[in-house]
Amino acid sequence: MSTYSSQLHDEQRSVDRAYGRLDALRTQTRSRLDSVRAAGSHGSPTQRTERDSFASLYEDRLAQLRAVEDRLVFGRLDDKDGQRRYIGRIGLSSESHDPILTDWRAEAARPFYEATPSSHGDIVLRRHISLSFRTVTSIEDEVLDLNSPEVGQAANQGTLAGEGALLATLSSRRTGRMTDIVATIQAEQDRIIRSDMAHALVVQGGPGTGKTAVALHRAAYLLYTHRSTLERSGVLVVGPSPDFLRYIDQVLPSLGETGVLSRTIADLIPGVVAQANDRPEVARLKGDGRMASVIAGAVRSRERVPAELPTVRIEGIAVPMLAVDVQQALTDARRTRQSHNKARETFVKSILQTMENRYAQSLDYTPESDELSRVRSLLRLSDPVRKAINLAWLPMRPEWLLENLWSRPAFLARLAPWLSPSQVEALTRPKGSPLTVSDIPLLDEAMELLGPDPRQAARQAAEASQQAEEQQFAKDTLAQNGIGNGLVTSRMLLDNINGLDSQAAAQRAAEDRQWAFGHIVVDEAQELTSMDWRMLIRRCPSRSFTIVGDVAQTSALGGTRSWERTMNQLFGEDGWDLSELTIDYRNPREVSELAGEYARSEGLRVSTLKAVRTVPDAVRRITVTDDNGAVEAAAQAAAEMAGRFIAEDGTGRVAVIGSQDQVAPLKAAVGKAYRASAGGEAADRLAAEDSWDRQILVTDTRGTKGLEFDGVVLTDPERIADEAPSRLTAASDIYVAMTRPTQQLVIVERKEGEER
Numbered sequence: 138m139s140t141y142s143s144q145l146h147d148e149q150r151s152v153d154r155a156y157g158r159l160d161a162l163r164t165q166t167r168s169r170l171d172s173v174r175a176a177g178s179h180g181s182p183t184q185r186t187e188r189d190s191f192a193s194l195y196e197d198r199l200a201q202l203r204a205v206e207d208r209l210v211f212g213r214l215d216d217k218d219g220q221r222r223y224i225g226r227i228g229l230s231s232e233s234h235d236p237i238l239t240d241w242r243a244e245a246a247r248p249f250y251e252a253t254p255s256s257h258g259d260i261v262l263r264r265h266i267s268l269s270f271r272t273v274t275s276i277e278d279e280v281l282d283l284n285s286p287e288v289g290q291a292a293n294q295g296t297l298a299g300e301g302a303l304l305a306t307l308s309s310r311r312t313g314r315m316t317d318i319v320a321t322i323q324a325e326q327d328r329i330i331r332s333d334m335a336h337a338l339v340v341q342g343g344p345g346t347g348k349t350a351v352a353l354h355r356a357a358y359l360l361y362t363h364r365s366t367l368e369r370s371g372v373l374v375v376g377p378s379p380d381f382l383r384y385i386d387q388v389l390p391s392l393g394e395t396g397v398l399s400r401t402i403a404d405l406i407p408g409v410v411a412q413a414n415d416r417p418e419v420a421r422l423k424g425d426g427r428m429a430s431v432i433a434g435a436v437r438s439r440e441r442v443p444a445e446l447p448t449v450r451i452e453g454i455a456v457p458m459l460a461v462d463v464q465q466a467l468t469d470a471r472r473t474r475q476s477h478n479k480a481r482e483t484f485v486k487s488i489l490q491t492m493e494n495r496y497a498q499s500l501d502y503t504p505e506s507d508e509l510s511r512v513r514s515l516l517r518l519s520d521p522v523r524k525a526i527n528l529a530w531l532p533m534r535p536e537w538l539l540e541n542l543w544s545r546p547a548f549l550a551r552l553a554p555w556l557s558p559s560q561v562e563a564l565t566r567p568k569g570s571p572l573t574v575s576d577i578p579l580l581d582e583a584m585e586l587l588g589p590d591p592r593q594a595a596r597q598a599a600e601a602s603q604q605a606e607e608q609q610f611a612k613d614t615l616a617q618n619g620i621g622n623g624l625v626t627s628r629m630l631l632d633n634i635n636g637l638d639s640q641a642a643a644q645r646a647a648e649d650r651q652w653a654f655g656h657i658v659v660d661e662a663q664e665l666t667s668m669d670w671r672m673l674i675r676r677c678p679s680r681s682f683t684i685v686g687d688v689a690q691t692s693a694l695g696g697t698r699s700w701e702r703t704m705n706q707l708f709g710e711d712g713w714d715l716s717e718l719t720i721d722y723r724n725p726r727e728v729s730e731l732a733g734e735y736a737r738s739e740g741l742r743v744s745t746l747k748a749v750r751t752v753p754d755a756v757r758r759i760t761v762t763d764d765n766g767a768v769e770a771a772a773q774a775a776a777e778m779a780g781r782f783i784a785e786d787g788t789g790r791v792a793v794i795g796s797q798d799q800v801a802p803l804k805a806a807v808g809k810a811y812r813a814s815a816g817g818e819a820a821d822r823l824a825a826e827d828s829w830d831r832q833i834l835v836t837d838t839r840g841t842k843g844l845e846f847d848g849v850v851l852t853d854p855e856r857i858a859d860e861a862p863s864r865l866t867a868a869s870d871i872y873v874a875m876t877r878p879t880q881q882l883v884i885v886e887r888k889e890g891e892e893r
Contacts, residue, residue: 141276144276145273145275145276148213148264148266148273148276149272149273151210151213151223152209152210152266152268152271152273153271154237155209155210155223155225155229155237155238156209156271158229158230158231158237158238159202159205159206159209159229162202162229163199163202163203166195166198166199166202167195167199169191169195170192170195170196170199173188173191173192173195174192176188197395200395201227201393201395202227204390204391204393204395205225205226205227205391205392205393207391208226208268208319208320209225209226209227209238209268209271210223210224210225210238210266210268211224211225211226211265211266211267211268211319211320212224212225212246212249212263212264212265212266212320213263213264213266214246214248214249214260214262214263214264215260215261215262215263215264216259216260216261217259217260217261217282218259222236222239222245222246223237223238223239224238224239224241224246224249225238225239225240225241226240226241226319226391226392226393227240227393228240228243240361241319241322242357242358242361242362243361247327247331248260248263249263250322250323250324250326250327251324251327251328252281253281253324254280254281254282257281257282260281260282261280261281261282262278262279262280262281262282263278263279263281264276264277264278264279265277265278265279265320265321309788310782310784310788310789310790310847311788311789311790311845311846311847311879312787312788312790313383313384313787313790313829313830313831313832314384314385314386314387315349315350315384315385315387315388316387316388316391317350317353317354317388317391317392318347318350318354319354319391319392322354323347323720323722325718325719325720326347326350326351326354326718328716329351329355329716329718330351330354330355330358331358332355332714332716334359334363334656334681335681336681336708336712336713336714337680337681337682337684337704337707337708337712337713337714338355338682338683338684338713338714338716339662339684339685339686339700339704339713339714339715339716340352340683340684340685340686340716340717340718341686341687341688341700341715341716341717341718341744342685342687342717342718342719342744343687343689343718343719343721343733343743343744343746343876344687344690344721344723344724344729344732344746344872344873344876344877345721345722345723345724345729345746345748345845345876346718346719346720346721346722346723346744346746347718347722348660348685348686348687348718349385349660349685349843350388351685351718352374352658352660352683352685353374353385353388353389353392353658354388354392355658355683356372356374356389356394356397356656356658356683357389357392357393357394359372359656360372360394360397363655366655367655367656368396368642369642369655370642370653370654370655370656371396371397371398371642371643371646371652371654371655372396372397372398372654372655372656372657372658373397373398373399373400373646373654373656373657373658373676373677374389374397374398374399374400374657374658374660375399375400375401375402375405375657375658375659375660375673376399376400376401376660376661376843377401377660377661377664377842377843378401378842378843379401379404379829380829380840380844381660381661381842381843381844382399382400382401383829383830384843384844385399386399396642396643397643398643398646398647398654402574402577402578402665402669402672403574403577405577405581405672405676406577406580406581406584406650407647407648407649407650409572409577409580411571411572411573411574411576411577412571412574413571413572413573413574414573414574414575415573415574415575416563416862417693417694417862417866418563418694418862419563419564419575420573420574420575420666420693420694420695421666421693421694421695422556422560422563422564423564423573423575423576423578423579423666423668424575424578424666424667424668424669424693424695425666425667425668425695426667426668426671427553427555428553428579428582428668429582429668429671431542431549431552431553432538432542432579432582432583432586433582433586434552435538435541435542435548435552435583436477436533436538436583436586436587438548438552439477439530439531439533440467440470440471440477440484440529440530441467441528441529442460442463442464442467442529443463443525443528443529445525446458446459446460446463446525447519447521447522447524447525449515449516449519449521449522451496451512451515451516452512454496454499454500455499456492456495456496456499456516457495458488458492458522458525462488462491462492463488463525463529465487465491466483466484466485466487466488466491466529466530467484467529467530469483469484469487470483470484470487470530475588476585476586476587476588476589477530477532477533477586477587477588478532478533478587478588478589478590479588479589481530481532484526484529484530485526485530488526488529489513489516489517489522492516492522493509493512493513493516496512497509532590533587534587534590535580535583535584535587536572536580538583538587539572539576539579539580539583540568540569540570543564543565543566543570544565544566544567544568546561546562546564546565549561549564549565575666577672578666578668578669578671578672579668581650581671581672581675582668582671582672584650585675652676653676653677653678653679654676654677655677655679655681656677656679656681656682656683657673657676657677657681657682657683658682658683658685659673659682659683659684659685659686660685660686660843661685661686661690661842661843662684662685662686662697663686663687663688663690663691663693663696663697663698664686664691664692664693664696664697664842665693665696665697666693666695666696667695667706670703670707674707680708680712684704684713687744688700688741688742689736689741689742689743689744689869689872690869690872690873691865691866691869692838692839692842692861692866692869692870692873693866694862694863694866698742698865699742700715717744718744719744719745719746719747720746720747720748720749721746721747721748721749722749723845723876723878723879724748724876724878724879725748725750725751725752725755725756725878725879725880725881726748726749726750726751726752726755727751727752727755727756728748728755728756728875728876728878728882729746729748729876730748731756731875731882732872732875732876733746735868735871735872735875736868736872739864739865739867739868739872740865740868741865741868741869741872752880752881754881755878755880755881755882756881756882756884757774757881757882757883757884758883758884758886759774759883759884759885759886760886760887760888761885761886761887761888762887762888763887764799764853764856764887766887767799767852767853767856767885767887768795768799768802768803768806768852769806770885771793771795771803771806771807771850771852771883771885772793772803772806772807772809772810773810774850774883774885775791775793775807775810775811775833775850776807776810776811776813776814776815777814778791778847778848778850778881778883779791779811779814779815779832779833780814780815781847781848782847782848782880783815783823783832783833785819785822787832789832789847790832790833790834790845790846790847790848791832791833791834791846791847791848791849791850792833792834792835792836792841792844792846792848792849792850792877792878793807793833793834793835793836793849793850793852794836794837794838794840794841794849794850794851794852794857794874794877795835795837795852795853795856795857796837796852796853796856796857796859796860797837797860798860799852799853799856800835800836800837803835803852804835807833807835808820808824811823811833834846837857838857838870838871838873838874839870841873841874841877842873844877845877845878845879846877846878846879847878847879847880847881848878848880848881848882848883849874849875849877849878849881849882849883850883850885851871851874851875851882851883851884851885852885853885853886853887854871854874854884854886855886855887856887857870857871857874858870858871
């Protein structure tokens with residue numbers, strides 16, 4: 138009879154075979170890359186560019202093979218004919234093309250995630266394989282065909298189990314990086330990951346349901362399934378904060394995808410980064426969809442007939458600029474439907490042509506073309522004419538337009554009559570003020586309407602012309618050598634001419650505000666305002682989105698409380714689909730139920746959740762009588778948690794969450810308490826950690842958005858609620874804070890007259 142240890146031994150041989158093939162492919166790819174590089178710059182231009190293309194191909198392949206080292210193999214499927222299929226991060230075949238490993242995204246791997254005892258096709262057994270580095274540490278079998286002999290065999294071997302692999306993952310200590318869930322994707326998650334990308338897909342899910350992981354694995358799946366479509370256009374991942382993006386930045390590379398661009402709304406415009414934040418009410422006003430018409434009005438206000446128009450004398454002849462001339466030139470320019478700064482060229486051409494015609498009509502002879510050309514130059518160089526043209530159609534930079542809007546309250550009030558005087562006052566700020574995060578979508582709107590600065594237009598036109606010439610050169614070079622239809626394309630050749638590799642799509646997209654992505658993933662999407670959404674949709678004309686969030690966690694005043702209302706406005710009733718995640722994998726049942734009860738009592742729209750596990754002592758309450766007592770109690774609780782969860786190897790995370798004005802005293806108190814309990818050496822080690830990767834994080838509710846921790850100390854929820862801009866926002870903030878822990882939640886409450 139086969140024993141559990143012998144089963145481990147058998148699986149180790151299979152895992153060794155997969156890793157052996159991975160090592161062989163790495164060696165082979167490295168050898169080919171070295172050979173290409175060794176050729177140097179010798180040979181014809183075509184030979185050199187061909188080598189560069191192959192070098193890029195090998196470099197990308199090598200990066201992919203390195204990224205999948207951890208848990209390369211994690212599953213096995215057995216069918217009724219006794220055939221075995223191993224499931225892993227990428228597909229691998231032997232030199233003779235025999236399958237070794239099936240890519241988790243392939244259709245053949247779908248039963249590993251979705252098969253059930255009632256619907257399993259020809260699959261009779263699903264095995265989960267756990268690795269530590271390259272060593273098999275445990276195996277666990279789920280028998281899907283209860284009538285098969287596999288039931289008895291698994292029971293005798295000691296491998297028969299249920300959801301052990303998932304529960305082991307959930308119980309492990311947190312780190313500063315999000316890990317993929319490729320080995321433990323559940324059926325409801327897999328159906329979302331593999332859904333069609335033609336529509337915008339909204340994934341609604343409560344805390345701990347794996348929304349972010351599902352969104353990232355869906356991006357990896359779409360890149361695998363629609364490689365030819367998305368490889369050139371690229372995929373954009375939009376997250377709520379730089380800390381969040383750092384938290385998730387290893388997930389896609391671990392799944393073999395390295396060319397995805399990650400951004401926040403604040404840094405989505407190349408070369409522009411906003412770090413300041415507006416007050417919540419001001420951010421709500423700036424995010425209002427009506428602000429698009431305000432920006433359009435600000436642009437249109439600079440297209441007008443000036444009050445005073447010049448008359449210039451040329452060769453003794455008076456040539457007036459008339460209001461009717463300006464009005465016709467305005468009409469001509471607007472009919473082009475070009476951006477403001479680009480259409481100005483038509484405006485200038487029209488007004489000068491009209492004045493030139495008026496000069497010619499004043500003569501008693503027909504002027505030669507040389508004379509008209511001289512007249513045109515004199516008109517163009519005339520200071521009064523130039524001043525009138527600028528007053529009639531002012532070239533503008535978007536930053537100047539926005540600053541001009543916020544610094545002139547009367548101008549703003551005229552463009553936005555729906556604003557109250559107090560709201561206009563709240564939006565007003567002096568010139569020279571820094572850009573805020575809420576300004577970015579409005580700046581993007583202005584950029585779209587204005588187009589490039591005229592001073593940059595000539596340079597951009599020259600660059601476009603050069604790119605066209607380079608593209609034609611690439612095509613001609615490949616055509617002359619008969620190699621333009623295979624592995625190396627003219628686009629690849631041009632990328633190499635410009636020093637780009639296969640990640641060029643992401644690189645070019647990062648530098649091009651007008652880049653059109655093939656797909657956009659939006660996390661914490663409930664926080665986005667109408668203006669945020671305009672900015673994103675502009676970047677994805679196909680409107681292929683994965684949108685994940687939870688309307689019960691909305692903290693932005695201008696965010697979404699109803700997917701139907703927001704999505705219908707953006708995509709139309711038939712342009713989007715809604716899927717819901719219902720299983721809480723993160724929180725212990727005690728935490729999940731307590732948080733859900735609180736959220737419902739505050740009127741939040743809470744998803745129906747079922748937590749998969751219970752944890753002893755998962756919720757603990759501490760009552761104090763004053764602010765100082767709350768800070769000290771929170772610090773002691775954090776130190777105690779750190780002793781249980783924080784490890785020297787960098788694993789384990791504890792968060793202490795308080796109101797904004799409590800963060801500073803909490804940091805001091807927590808540092809002191811941890812030093813007293815753990816010792817100076819441990820405290821110094823934690824103090825030296827990067828701010829974004831602290832094992833003990835002290836922050837307000839915004840600092841934990843999208844993150845998770847082993848333990849959380851929630852300090853004085855009533856005080857957090859008092860500083861929130863609205864009751865619903867307060868409830869959402871506290872709900873978010875309560876649902877961050879995987880093991881324990883400690884709530885420090887302040888109540889006059891009692892302490893325990």
